[in-house]
Amino acid sequence: MTLEQLLAETQPALLQIKQQDLADITAAKDWQSKYRVLMQLGKKLPPVPEKMKQPHLLVKGCESRAWLMHYHDKAQDKHFFVLDSEARIVKGLMAIMLCLVNGMTSAELAKFDLCHKFDQLNLKPYLSQSRGNGLTAMAERIKACCPAK
Amino acid sequence: MTLEQLLAETQPALLQIKQQDLADITAAKDWQSKYRVLMQLGKKLPPVPEKMKQPHLLVKGCESRAWLMHYHDKAQDKHFFVLDSEARIVKGLMAIMLCLVNGMTSAELAKFDLCHKFDQLNLKPYLSQSRGNGLTAMAERIKACCPAK
Amino acid sequence: MPGFDVQQFRQQFAFFQQQPNWVYLDNAATMHKPHAVLDAVTAFYQQHNSNVHRGAHQLSQQATVLFEQARSNIAGYLNAAHPHEVIFTSGATAALNQIAFGLMHTLLKPGDRILLTQLEHHANIVPWQLHCQRFGVIIDVVPLTADHGIDLVAYKKLLALGPKAVSFSHISNVLGHIQPVAQMVALAKAAGAVTVIDGAQGIVYQQPDMQQLDCDFYVFSGHKLYGPTGIGVLYGKTLWLDRLTPIFAGGEMIDTVSFVNTTFNKLPFRLEAGTPNIAGAIGLSAAISWLQKYNTNQVQQHKSLLLKEFYNGLAAIKAIDILSMPVHNAGIVALNVRGEHPSDVAELLNQQQVAVRSGQHCAMPLFSYLAQQGAVRCSFAAYNTLDDVNRCLLALEQAVEILTA
Amino acid sequence: MPGFDVQQFRQQFAFFQQQPNWVYLDNAATMHKPHAVLDAVTAFYQQHNSNVHRGAHQLSQQATVLFEQARSNIAGYLNAAHPHEVIFTSGATAALNQIAFGLMHTLLKPGDRILLTQLEHHANIVPWQLHCQRFGVIIDVVPLTADHGIDLVAYKKLLALGPKAVSFSHISNVLGHIQPVAQMVALAKAAGAVTVIDGAQGIVYQQPDMQQLDCDFYVFSGHKLYGPTGIGVLYGKTLWLDRLTPIFAGGEMIDTVSFVNTTFNKLPFRLEAGTPNIAGAIGLSAAISWLQKYNTNQVQQHKSLLLKEFYNGLAAIKAIDILSMPVHNAGIVALNVRGEHPSDVAELLNQQQVAVRSGQHCAMPLFSYLAQQGAVRCSFAAYNTLDDVNRCLLALEQAVEILTA
């Protein structure tokens, strides 16, 4: 499978998450409901085939392993990402992140404030705890894909 | 100079200290007077010639360097010591120690309690602080000269 | 003698008053500190603070006395033959590095073998590994039995290869299994090997008697034994400490220095370069004095009870795989929810304010041997209550429910 | 801005309330700790105690945040280019050993030269010496000028021999002289040498700016900067930290471990094996934050005033030989009573409850160069008062009187 094929499969999943699940998460009143939705998000993303999980795609700073792939449509200056993680919570959170960033231009990506967005989604309490795990590492890695000016 | 010659010079000095200065120290009311006497004691001991100050005679655990020599009169089982120190207070305190131990038999030496003696002489407050400097080290070294049973 | 009163015990920890909602089951990582320890540290700084050794003044001499009393107290607790057999380090990791480095330059020669086990903490693997690579020393590894114990048959066979040094943990930090250390030491000694015990977890479980156990080295960290961070103990027999090349050089460990030649001081100073963690040593000694007010058997019984309850409860939760055996277990349970990543389980416990650790617990070789990606580790201390056990079980149930929804 | 109020400053130290009769002038050995530091340490243990990194739970994450904030705070104070350029060690001695060991395996090859100075502390001599002996590296030593400063002419000549590394102290712990470090670093860099500064005393005197000073390494101990014992800082440029072989291996500094191969984590973890001194780091950071509430210039002025008074007073006492120069002096005065052993002088001061240190102050090569058997060292801190100075002078007079009676 190629990265392009994987992206093609990922985009509709992200669209669905964006349109439906994000609202569910934001609306969820207790942590249990929030996490139930989160758990489902990861399942919606197509898994990255084992063969494609190359060591250089590993994101450091995760308790669980996660892989990130990047595709830059230079003609339109649009960034696309694909990811997988062993841990479902991480994968769910990353799915949310991808919903927000996929398709962004370099300039948009550079400005993107994950913390602020997660706050809007009522996910801040989770995020603030996540320094130890891979979420901030992942956000940094994503932003690092932005070509330097 | 030989150890015997040095001992011969030392013994009368110790006798004088024993008969006169110890009483002065015990009687001294303030620390200044005590230290004035102490300072004089060292001067009364004949210095060990530089040549005789061999490294193996050095006593460890002194902030200043001190040298200890031992002579065992096996026939009569009597122990004699000679010493020198760069520091006058240490030398003074050691002079007192020598007054107390020189001529002791092995059995007496083994039983000798420096702490108790210094207490009787009103020198305990000094002794209790002296863990860091060479006094206890010296006492241990002296007792170590006792042949093991 | 009245039984162990866990509430009385627990009340001595300010942490539980400050964080009343948390169930803390990450004790194998670090333990909380009783008032006795914090007070001893503060009192030292407020009343006696001064640098130790070589001090011309009384304050320094007092600090030295307190520091050396801490050493003697710990040496007494371990039943060491001499206080100078207790060397203060910054922790178990530093102590193991000192041993590996120190032996590498004296005992071990290229082509020699050393023996470790499959379940060691990285701190008891990598220091050896680094030096072995440099020096051409070969590492053999004792495999495990089906129930994740050390395989003694294999151990004997590997001893027959004549390792110069054997190093193993008293208690596995992942599984909680208490190793048959007395037997293992005796076998290693019979085979002529120097014996090193990583007691980081073992010291919490029991008061080890060095002269009875007869190992050559035993190391642990203060912070896992109710003590401060930044302090640890390297116990060694005088004979063996004398044979260690110091890994650190500096003040106090030196006798004379010139640019031509340097001679070393005697033990313990030879292995304690620089200003030591004075307050840390005093705090650790206070922890040990405080702990001795309690009866070890009663404390162990209390922990056994917690463990029994926990295992009973686990049996009732579906899809739990337990890696730790309930027998000869010091109070650590590694488990997984079948098919789920341990970090997901730990996060769901965290949401319920149950603090456990997940991952490979600095024991990657163990996990690759077990062919597991990690585990959730629940580690119990004497201050944990049956209520803690039950809250953890409920939280686990909830986690399983969410994961398998 | 109001001037420096020494009484207000001093009141923040419980020690002086507890020991009101003592004049403490042994600050170069260790300093006392303000409430802010003791409170930060206690608060950590009571509220946030947990092991750092890899923690699945919020308590561990909070502890990690506090620990990493301590690092960032210290990095900010030093104006380091990145927080990971601050490595926590157990003290200056450990840091210097890490540097010497670390470079020995990468930068230095047999036959290479390194450059030290005649007035270094043993901690900046012996670690180099040990490794140099093993590796066949040659040590050159910069001599001193007549007024016990570093001889810059000789320094330049020795740099021309092409040393790979140059290591010197920011401030001499015996003499108190402030070295021209900026100039020395620039010259060493021009000669292509890596530069190491032993800042154990320097950090107390001023806030050093790493990017401006441009040295490659700078080390110090917490306990000499109002902080806890058992913690120190190894600052290094990323480039150079990356080139250091770790002296300790263990948990957290490792990325993956197997018995076949081990890979290291990134900075700062690579150089911080094992559980760090978490409370120590937090305490040191608190010391630095607290210190920043005061104006450095005003503090320095206060110390200069003390020094001036002290020198004035000394001039009036007969038979005093002063080894330290009053100019470019950070507040340390080494002296002797002519013909008397320094330990006698210090003991007589001790009897008057004036705490000073005597001996060779872990700088034996300096004393053999000076052909002195040692010295009495009076070292002043910002919390010392003019009254302290006067009591010390009176005590010295009394000591001289008794000694020369």
Ligand SMILES: Cc1ncc(COP(=O)(O)O)c(C=O)c1O
């Ligand atoms: C100049 C200098 N370097 C190094 C050290 C060693 O510091 P520590 O003993 O805290 O490791 C000291 C402290 O005595 C010092 O003054």
Ligand SMILES: Cc1ncc(COP(=O)(O)O)c(C=O)c1O
């Ligand atoms: C068995 C074992 N050995 C060694 C260590 C290392 O201890 P520290 O990190 O305190 O140096 C630990 C703690 O994690 C441990 O559990």
